[in-house]
Amino acid sequence: MSYVGPEFDPPQPERRESTGRFRRGPMVALVALVSGALLGWVAYEAVGSSGGPGSTGGSAGGPGSSTAAERSATSGTSSPASSSSSSGKSPSSASPSDDGKRADTPAASGPLKGKVIVIDPGHNPGNFQHASEINRKVNIGTNWKECDTTGTATNAGYTEARFTLDVAHRLRTLLQQQGATVKLTHDDGSPSWGPCVDERARIGNTAHADAAISIHADGSAPGNRGFHVILPASVRSGAADTRPIAAASHELGASIAGNFVRVTGEAPSNYIGDGTGLVTRKDLGGLNLSTVPKVFIECGNMRDSKDAALLTSGAWRQKAAEGISEGIVSFLRG
Ligand SMILES: [Zn+2]
16 A cells, blocks of 8 residues: 555544444553654664564565555455455455464453454455456445555565465464454455455444454555554545544554554654554545444555565564554453
């Protein structure tokens, strides 16, 4: 997802809408963590990245240059119930992740017992073979957008789609080990493309998810570094009405950003979000159409060599999954 154009709202100070059904959260902790992170950033820049052994796992699927904004969002489903309007075939869930573990059942007990979490592993690796399907426009409430895009890649060809699926598998394992029921919106080539951005939101809605997250990595200019979390603006237009979830999604996003800094040591983006690691947007179908607390995370910039060294490291991807997991856990614990 690369950012151009004026529609990026800087992160809004937390103005909770009283309509929210959901609990208040760890904003204070975030501020402390982010400022700490900024300090870390300075230190980081001083000593250079320590990305760990690269394990790109080769480039799977055609890398696509990311195009503006939302068109990077995709969605799918792992439950046969949701017949996708775009991809038709519903995926078989729980294929082995890079860590080789099959994780399709939640642990019998744990802090997340009874919680449902939907993970959207970003772009479907098969999208580049379905140009006509993914270019079809779908309605996201505020406007019409392409169903999906291929996502970006590192200069060496490690695709965003492969990165996000790996992190999604690791995150699923971590959450299930804590007792959560986890659904992926697509998984290991099933469906073979998409589903579309509108369907991604619907999957979280249908699952009545307690939290949902869409995982991405950016394709921005070299030198642009760091992660950011995208929060839904309060939107009411057509099928989009995020008023009931905006406040809780801000909490979820703040919690994930704070824990992501703490666990990965990565600083917030230095090119968007004014160093807070938080960005509020109103043009993403995956957020606009959500009726459950949901955020996107851009884990880093694949086109920056230092960030790419992190993103291609299996050890770093594990830390990224742990940071996101701990953010979700502390949000759900309220
Ligand atoms: Zn993306």
